[in-house]
Amino acid sequence: MKVRVLEGDYAVCRLADDADAPAVPPRGTGFWSLTEVGDERSLVCLEDLAPAAGTGTTVVPGWRILEVLGPLDLALTGVMAALSGPLARAGVPIFPIATHDTDWILVPGPQLEAAVGALRRAGHETV
Secondary structure (H helix, E strand, C coil): CEEEECCCCEEEEECCCCCCCCCCCCCCCCCCEEEEECCEEEEEEEHHHCCCCECCEEEEEEEEEEEECCCCCCCCCCHHHHHHHHHHHCCCCCEEEECCCCEEEEEEHHHHHHHHHHHHHCCCEEC
8 A cells, every 4th residue: 555644743632521623724734633422522633723731621742644545445445454553563553544535544753754664564655
């Protein structure tokens, strides 16, 4: 598979139960994903767009994003397994997200080089 490293430093946030949902930024502002499941709302965004931490909101900065170049057919199987396996063996924690067209893997910024190296050794192309 072909994987591209997105520019920018990202934050993974858990929004407080009573926090208003953040406004969707303009297109071209980088990766932005808000997921709501039950009582949990998780936001992934550029660090500069992250809400303030505190009062129930947790912000974990310092993530980088790997994009699986797509679009990928929704019938494909094993995409995340093919990528997460080498990363796990290299000791790189991941925060995966899937969209309709492709998959995204967040890795801690300090481990970006290790992640890219592990994927290359596993036969994946980084562009």
